[in-house]
Amino acid sequence: MNIKVKALKAAFPHTLPVLAGFLFLGVAYGILMKSIGYGAGWTFLMSFLVFAGSMQYVGITLLTATFNPLYALFITLMVNARHIFYGISMLEKFKNTGRFKPYLIFAMCDESFSILCSAKPEKDVDKNWFMFFIVFLNRWYWITGSVLGALLGNYIKFNTKGLDFALTALFVVIFINQWQEQKNHFPAVVGVISSAVCLLIFGPDKFIIPAMILILIIFTFSNKKIYKGENL
Secondary structure, eight states, X not given: XXXXXXHHHHHGGGGHHHHHHHHHHHHHHHHHHHHTTOOHHHHHHIIIIIOOTHHHHHHHHHHHSOOOHHHXXXXXXXXXXXXXXXXXXXXXXXXXXGGGHHHHHHTOOHHHHHHHHHOOOOTTSOHHHHHHHHHHHHHHHHHHHHHHHHHHTTTXXXXXXXXXXXXXXXXXXXXXXXXHHOSOOHHHHHXXXXXXXXXXXXXXXXXXXXXXXXXXXXXXXXXXHHHTSSOO
């Protein structure tokens, strides 16, 4: 069997939860883009070039507001600052990926990060192609959904309030799957507790960055034996 086909078949099942979530959220995003006057072409370019999930939803507000590049830069850094920490944790995994590395870095998202942290290919499956297809498929699920939503925007009319909760539900599913597959629950426990503490201290609008800083500090100074040990 072709090395690419084998890697694709191995990667696809891991992306099915993302497929369900991204198609739904992408369609909602496309409909919202259409509602402010941006058709399928602009929607495709936003998803293809930006591919920032929640930031694309924020981008809808930026497109309809007074042009303010500094504000746009600041809000983008605030919303996507978590990718700095994703990147740091992926340095070792992407170390020998060669020509795949630029695309793996560019197309990384929360869902792909979670899958790459937990999913391991079979011994006869090329690791680099396996990671590439996970990231590639997830990206194109979002692009396809958003363009489909823009195309159907003239015909589908419904209240989009609460649609973004689907993204939260998707995170919960991925978290549960990762918890079941990993023997070491230390990172997950640290993430949940750190987020909860920072939520209580800083509130729902400002807790994300402090939580990520706290998680990074704990991982940096944690004993390696504990981090790599048995179930916590």
